[in-house]
Amino acid sequence: MRKIVAITNQKGGVGKTTTCVNLAASLAANGNRILLIDLDPQGNATTGSGIDKNQLRYSMLDVLSNPENIRQVIQLKTPAGYDLLPANSDLTASEVSLLESDNKEARLKIAVQKVLQDYDFALIDCPPSLNMLTVNALACANSVLIPMQCEYYALEGISALLNTIKVIKQSINPKLIIEGILRTMYDPRNSLTNDVSRQLINHFSHLVYRTVIPRNIRLAEAPSHGLPVLLYDKHSRGSAAYRTLANEFIREQNG
Amino acid sequence: MRKIVAITNQKGGVGKTTTCVNLAASLAANGNRILLIDLDPQGNATTGSGIDKNQLRYSMLDVLSNPENIRQVIQLKTPAGYDLLPANSDLTASEVSLLESDNKEARLKIAVQKVLQDYDFALIDCPPSLNMLTVNALACANSVLIPMQCEYYALEGISALLNTIKVIKQSINPKLIIEGILRTMYDPRNSLTNDVSRQLINHFSHLVYRTVIPRNIRLAEAPSHGLPVLLYDKHSRGSAAYRTLANEFIREQNG
């Protein structure tokens, strides 16, 4: 395994799931062995990968309750072109039970260690909160990719997220780094987007990906077909943007 | 107090805070006495009402730790024209401590009872999850207003939310009803929006507000000025839509 990347931002609706599914598919299309880990009880990454979250025999909850189960739970070769650790609303129960178990922050890490050698990258889709599920993701990951809508509330939340990452780095995961900040749903015609984008680059400069994901309706349509945009409409601007991101992501690894 | 309304949807970024702030401001402009309760550790409703969440002497955490504190914490007459129970990231700590206290679901309800007679309506802005904070809101509220972006992942999440409401109704709050489902960020030019909107009306018919909130950049700009859109740009389509919603909301109360 080259790297485990947590895709996280406690601000809701900034494009975490859309980034996770489409970056995973683009990396897989380039020949990388990819595991997508759905850690959100909403199960959007599971549905977006073409798997019915209501028909799961096993899911992420089973992995957190007993890390030995991980191989039984992984859905191999989804329609999207990568392997998937699926989630559904059963996972909501784990937020309470995780708090009472031992090793509560490291359950995911212990599980993922067991399959490390099978993959090049693992991408973790996180829920929109700084709860025990997100802490598990940050304890397990090598780096954090932060999708960021260029709007005021999203910008306001980034300092709380960076604080949490710092706390995790000082306590349970000293090697955790920031992979990058990704501007999503970008609409260059509106001044708010440009203002916020400029502030991001001023504050975080080299951490901000050059690749920008435009607002593109094909990205919002693809999940209802259970496909990444690469397979739903490969000529769309959304698909091109995520392929460009995948290339920039790989270049950074070889940096 | 005529009614306490929880504004909730565990799907992130669907317009919960934007609806809470702008409906509160529109109801206040019509002469109603309004309390806005910010129950999200992101503190967006606090910032969107013109209050600096990092300068708070007291906040929602103090209310949940000791319901007696509520009058000390309320910010009277904010620039937005209503009273506010502010929140900030301290509230994240409460998710763990709430689980260990007695009456854990009813802490907010006990506190709000103390100020009921001072207001006509209270609106509660919820975080994007079905955690103990949201459970507190559903235990405290008389009804639930569900902002809903007309996109696939948001539609997918609505059954989990309705299930949670049903469970709360059967256990801790038998009188809880659905106030309505509000279509937000509505863009009639795109077929996905129209498809999802049609499905909403087919499934939920009379529960869906006639008022639709259009995608309007002035709604996204207003929070950076700490103002509801009614005070930031009262001639905008966003402002008109929330005033129309306030009128429809009041008509419903009068049955």
Ligand SMILES: Nc1ncnc2c1ncn2[C@@H]1O[C@H](COP(=O)(O)OP(=O)(O)OP(=O)(O)O)[C@@H](O)[C@H]1O
């Ligand atoms: N670049 C884009 N252009 C258009 N629509 C997009 C884009 N990215 C995401 N969307 C749509 O916006 C909505 C929010 O995106 P998404 O669900 O991926 O965000 P999220 O951060 O995972 O949300 P949550 O906080 O609920 O987990 C979805 O309906 C998605 O289809």
Ligand SMILES: Nc1ncnc2c1ncn2[C@@H]1O[C@H](COP(=O)(O)OP(=O)(O)OP(=O)(O)O)[C@@H](O)[C@H]1O
């Ligand atoms: N009708 C609209 N038109 C344009 N932008 C909007 C509209 N409603 C909300 N927004 C913007 O979309 C983003 C998401 O809205 P908002 O933060 O209110 O959603 P939320 O459901 O409260 O999110 P969270 O799940 O993080 O609490 C914000 O940047 C907001 O300014």
Ligand SMILES: [Mg+2]
């Ligand atoms: Mg998501």
Ligand SMILES: [Mg+2]
């Ligand atoms: Mg909000």
